[in-house]
Amino acid sequence: MQIGIDSFAATENLDSNKKKNAKSIDELIDRIVKADQVGLDVFGVGEHHRKEFLDSAPHVILAAAAAKTKNIILTSAVTVLSASDPVRVFQNYATLDLISKGRAEIVAGRGSFTEAFELFGYSLKDYDELFEEKLELLIEIQNNETVNWRGDHRPPLMNQTIFPRPIQDPLPIWVGIGGTPQSFLRAGKLGLPLMIAVIGGETHRFKPLVDMYREAGRRAGHSPEKLKVGLHSLGYVAENSKKAVEDYFPGYAKTFTRIGKERGWPPVTLERFKAQNGPSGALMIGSPDEIAEKITRHSKALGGISRFTFQMDNAELTHHQLQKAIGLIGEKIKPQFN
Amino acid sequence: MQIGIDSFAATENLDSNKKKNAKSIDELIDRIVKADQVGLDVFGVGEHHRKEFLDSAPHVILAAAAAKTKNIILTSAVTVLSASDPVRVFQNYATLDLISKGRAEIVAGRGSFTEAFELFGYSLKDYDELFEEKLELLIEIQNNETVNWRGDHRPPLMNQTIFPRPIQDPLPIWVGIGGTPQSFLRAGKLGLPLMIAVIGGETHRFKPLVDMYREAGRRAGHSPEKLKVGLHSLGYVAENSKKAVEDYFPGYAKTFTRIGKERGWPPVTLERFKAQNGPSGALMIGSPDEIAEKITRHSKALGGISRFTFQMDNAELTHHQLQKAIGLIGEKIKPQFN
Numbered sequence: 001m002q003i004g005i006d007s008f009a010a011t012e013n014l015d016s017n018k019k020k021n022a023k024s025i026d027e028l029i030d031r032i033v034k035a036d037q038v039g040l041d042v043f044g045v046g047e048h049h050r051k052e053f054l055d056s057a058p059h060v061i062l063a064a065a066a067a068k069t070k071n072i073i074l075t076s077a078v079t080v081l082s083a084s085d086p087v088r089v090f091q092n093y094a095t096l097d098l099i100s101k102g103r104a105e106i107v108a109g110r111g112s113f114t115e116a117f118e119l120f121g122y123s124l125k126d127y128d129e130l131f132e133e134k135l136e137l138l139i140e141i142q143n144n145e146t147v148n149w150r151g152d153h154r155p156p157l158m159n160q161t162i163f164p165r166p167i168q169d170p171l172p173i174w175v176g177i178g179g180t181p182q183s184f185l186r187a188g189k190l191g192l193p194l195m196i197a198v199i200g201g202e203t204h205r206f207k208p209l210v211d212m213y214r215e216a217g218r219r220a221g222h223s224p225e226k227l228k229v230g231l232h233s234l235g236y237v238a239e240n241s242k243k244a245v246e247d248y249f250p251g252y253a254k255t256f257t258r259i260g261k262e263r264g265w266p267p268v269t270l271e272r273f274k275a276q277n278g279p280s281g282a283l284m285i286g287s288p289d290e291i292a293e294k295i296t297r298h299s300k301a302l303g304g305i306s307r308f309t310f311q312m313d314n315a316e317l318t319h320h321q322l323q324k325a326i327g328l329i330g331e332k333i334k335p336q337f338n
Numbered sequence: 339m340q341i342g343i344d345s346f347a348a349t350e351n352l353d354s355n356k357k358k359n360a361k362s363i364d365e366l367i368d369r370i371v372k373a374d375q376v377g378l379d380v381f382g383v384g385e386h387h388r389k390e391f392l393d394s395a396p397h398v399i400l401a402a403a404a405a406k407t408k409n410i411i412l413t414s415a416v417t418v419l420s421a422s423d424p425v426r427v428f429q430n431y432a433t434l435d436l437i438s439k440g441r442a443e444i445v446a447g448r449g450s451f452t453e454a455f456e457l458f459g460y461s462l463k464d465y466d467e468l469f470e471e472k473l474e475l476l477i478e479i480q481n482n483e484t485v486n487w488r489g490d491h492r493p494p495l496m497n498q499t500i501f502p503r504p505i506q507d508p509l510p511i512w513v514g515i516g517g518t519p520q521s522f523l524r525a526g527k528l529g530l531p532l533m534i535a536v537i538g539g540e541t542h543r544f545k546p547l548v549d550m551y552r553e554a555g556r557r558a559g560h561s562p563e564k565l566k567v568g569l570h571s572l573g574y575v576a577e578n579s580k581k582a583v584e585d586y587f588p589g590y591a592k593t594f595t596r597i598g599k600e601r602g603w604p605p606v607t608l609e610r611f612k613a614q615n616g617p618s619g620a621l622m623i624g625s626p627d628e629i630a631e632k633i634t635r636h637s638k639a640l641g642g643i644s645r646f647t648f649q650m651d652n653a654e655l656t657h658h659q660l661q662k663a664i665g666l667i668g669e670k671i672k673p674q675f676n
Contacts, residue, residue: 018436018505025436029405054502057426060433063401067367087457088395088426091387095398098356098363119425119500121493155459162457164392167356 001299001337002307004042005035005326006077006232009055010313025054027319029065034323036069038330044077044107044232044309049115059092066100074100077195077232077309078109078176082130083116085154086138087162090171097166104166107195108135109176126153132186135175139190142170174230184209188216193228195307198282203231204301211303230307231298234314235284237291237328238321248285249273251316284310288332295333339637339675340645342380343373343664344415344570347393348651363392365657367403372661374407376668382415382445382570382647387453397430404438412438415533415570415647416447416514420468421454423492424476425500428509435504442504445533446473447514448521464491470524473513477528480508512568522547526554531566533645536620541569542639549641568645569636572652573622575629575666576659586623587611589654622648626670633671 011024032043043065045058055061062074074096079089089106097104110131117124133151140147141162150156175187176195187194194213196206210229217227234252238244253268260267277283280301284291299305310329312322349362370381381403383396393399400412412434417427427444435442448469455462471489478485479500488494513525514533525532532551534544548567555565572590576582591606598605615621618639622629637643648667650660 018503018507021502022436022439022505025433029437049499049501051499051501054433054436056429056501057397057433059395059398060401060430060437063398064405064437067402067405085423085458091394092398095363095392095395098360098392099367099398099402101360119495119498120423157457160457161387161389163387163389163394164359165356167360169356 001295001305002041002073002230003295003329003334003337004040004044004073004307004309005031005329006044006046006309006311006313007031007055008046008048008053008311008313009058009061010052010316011054012316021054025061028054028061029068031319031322031326032065032072032074033068034326035330036072038327039334040072040326040330041334042073042075042105042307042309044075046077047080047111047116048113049119050113059096062104063096063099066096066103069100069103071103073103073105075105075174076107078107078111080111080116081108081134081138082110082127083120083122084134086134086141087157090138090141090162091164093171094164094166097168097171098164102167104168105172105174106138107174107176108138109195112178112197122153128182129153135186135190138173139192142173176232179206179209181209181212184213185216188213188222188227189220191217191220191222191226193226193230193306195230195232195309196302197232199234199311200276200282202280203233203282203298204280207302214303228306229302229304230309231302231305232309232311233282233284233298234312235291235310236312236315236317237286237288237325237333239287239328241286241290244285244287245277247317247321248315252314254316255314288328292333292336295337339633339643340379340411340568341633341667341672341675342378342382342411342645342647343369343667344382344384344647344649344651345369345393346384346386346391346649346651347396347399348390348654349392350654359392363399366392366399367406369657369660369664370403370410370412371406372664373668374410376665377672378410378664378668379672380411380413380443380645380647382413384415385418385449385454386451387457388451397434400442401434401437404434404441407438407441409441411441411443413443413512414445416445416449418449418454419446419472419476420448420465421458421460422472424472424479425495428476428479428500429502431509432502432504435506435509436502440505442506443510443512444476445512445514446476447533450516450535460491466520467491473524473528476511477530480511514570517544517547519547519550522551523554526551526560526565527558529555529558529560529564531564531568531644533568533570533647534640535570537572537649538614538620540614540618541571541620541636542618545640552641566644567640567642568647569640569643570647570649571620571622571636572650573629573648574650574653574655575624575626575663575671577625577666579624579628582623582625583615585655585659586653590652592654593652626666630671630674633675
């Protein structure tokens, strides 16, 4: 199983202090370097268009990381494809693939925030249709240097060639997914690997959806090897369980109370947190052995996963804490999955 | 005066061999590192959407270079702004600015090839209007974190915030320009610095246009320091003049005969080449001292320039030849302008 880290390039710096933001990006790149050094398989950077995240252009951050790393896969997590031009997305990641010598991937999703829609002039009423159409075009470009395509949300391509071509053929494209059943079906039909974001509740509850995905893939004639499933969850490790929770909880509570206000969630309590951090819960905060066991448990519950990634950015942890956690994940968790 | 290099990420590899393309990008990044090491001021990467150039996403290449360089300014040369979304362009270069700690610039132009128009669904009949509108929006974003804007070629922005903000305030935006008088006037009115591409003929013929630019800028109330002029020309240096021409001419002839077929130019001859490489000609192929003198001559002819950049990519020179030329430019030409 591949083990990795996802980041949203969070900055505590909500007053747009530019030097602090440069430091935050620097530290993020250092963490990607660290993840590469300790043998982790993949590092993902998200896409947001908000003051508290610096990742509106994740391909630019990943390219800088590519120049400083050797083996780690560099991926978007996720590219908000609905609000993007698939031609530009492909060009960005194909270029990254050349620079990294075949280590670029795209995780295409609809995003869990919605600000990209307004910023790029799309309507939320086309939420699903936009993603479907743009994913179709992205796959067309993935498979063909010369593209003929026509849709409703982007000018048609008539005999257009798209460069550069990546080293990997095809450039890996995953679908990043929340809990919508239709999204599982679609990914299965298309035979695309799936990254499932489970950021709360109990992970095993996704089993029926994963089964739907695999069944849809089988029916569409895709081989089981193509139908890979990855899991992205909030996680953090420290020397022991107690320290991990002490480091993680205060920032987590702050962030999710803030996001909760936008989305109508109840305020975070330590009790609810502990419930979700229990044996079958989605939160992965604990000691390395505890979390390694939990990854195995979640993998079994979902019928076997190929990739697990830790999202540690939402708890206002310091760079030092994050670096240390990446070290522990590389040295103590990753070897258990080789 | 700043001295720099511009590249189009050319690849000889017209059969899309992916490993060769990765090598071409690697070598380009090595040249940017070399340019930084020998003290050159600026490196620009163009934007094309053609098989023979690998720079459809120049910001991605520049980000990898940012991770490996210390002082050199990293710029697009040019961003084909007419066919781009200024929001994405700004996000890409603001991110590059954070990564490079304040070394990112944008040279915005209309491009000298036209394939981006069809690829991104724009009409050549809007050639000028598109650029004008998008430049206006880019400047709006350069100057304001929150943007209210409405135009004809991009969805409106209502109270939209654009992140990340760059370190440099404002992020430098130049206008990249061919010979159109209206473009000189526009850049002057806007008080934007100007990169003039002179790739043939005699450089001093641009003097009246540069005067127009400076006069338009003065009338619009911009200070003379803001009205900077840079010059981009085809150039190459070797130990001596004879060797420079021997290295450069065969590939130049091949490339410009090919481009000429698309654009209706006469075939290249050595005689015509030599005429344009004469004392007042736009071609800058010769020994370091010869070319340093010529830069000074061109600068005087244009009323003083702030930046000169060498475009060496159109002559099928080897990586070794290009590296050596960059070394000579840094060690023998640049010190004459400190």
